[in-house]
Amino acid sequence: MALKIEADAGYALMDATRDVRDALQYLRRSKLASEIIEDIESSNTLITIKVGPGLNDRFEHPPLDTGTSFGGVVYWDPGFTLGVTDKANKRPNVPWVKQIKEKRTIWNCCGQRAPTNQDGEINPKVCLMHELGHVLQYLSNPAEFRALFRNADGSKRRDGEIMSAKNTIEQVNTAAIEQPIIMELRDSGCNLGIRWDYYHTSN
Numbered sequence: 001m002a003l004k005i006e007a008d009a010g011y012a013l014m015d016a017t018r019d020v021r022d023a024l025q026y027l028r029r030s031k032l033a034s035e036i037i038e039d040i041e042s043s044n045t046l047i048t049i050k051v052g053p054g055l056n057d058r059f060e061h062p063p064l065d066t067g068t069s070f071g072g073v074v075y076w077d078p079g080f081t082l083g084v085t086d087k088a089n090k091r092p093n094v095p096w097v098k099q100i101k102e103k104r105t106i107w108n109c110c111g112q113r114a115p116t117n118q119d120g121e122i123n124p125k126v127c128l129m130h131e132l133g134h135v136l137q138y139l140s141n142p143a144e145f146r147a148l149f150r151n152a153d154g155s156k157r158r159d160g161e162i163m164s165a166k167n168t169i170e171q172v173n174t175a176a177i178e179q180p181i182i183m184e185l186r187d188s189g190c191n192l193g194i195r196w197d198y199y200h201t202s203n
């Protein structure tokens with residue numbers, strides 16, 4: 001077991017443990033999520049999940065090679081729901097993505113219906129999955145991940161380089177992990193919003 005649950009921000013450990021268990025159970029309805037959770041749980045690296053109300057959801061990787069099994073900390077607010085916008089102009093035009101269009105004709109040309117943006121929500125459980133996506137990104141190659149933020153001598157990279165690295169990490173996590181998992185969860189009957197770009201949030 002490479003996941004350690006800790007309570008934070010005045011939360012009870014019993015509640016924290018239950019919330020994480022519930023979330024992981026829900027997420028396992030997605031095959032991809034299930035595989036990622038298994039990878040993390042069977043890893044020799046120890047990931048701590050700190051759970052508490054009001055925490056800012058994030059993953060903090062070890063900035064330097066600690067030479068230990070310490071693999072960083074996920075912070076998770078089990079009550080935080082993320083508002084997202086499924087933007088029509090970013091929506092992939094592929095068969096497995098539902099195309100949402102105006103219900104009625106908004107202009108008269110050939111009775112065309114325009115694709116519309118769709119606001120929705122990503123529940124706290126899927127927000128936890130997003131952070132576990134970052135854990136997977138880190139575990140896939142810790143040295144390479146750390147090198148996005150630090151030079152070989154351990155000094156911090158320039159602000160611009162760090163911003164650009166963070167942007168890439170977020171977009172890859174959103175596209176390769178968050179989106180396919182949301183689509184699998186939707187297939188299993190879950191009502192979830194989706195974003196095609198990390199920055200299309202509404203809260």
Ligand SMILES: [Zn+2]
Nearest residue numbers: 130134170173
């Ligand atoms: Zn993220």
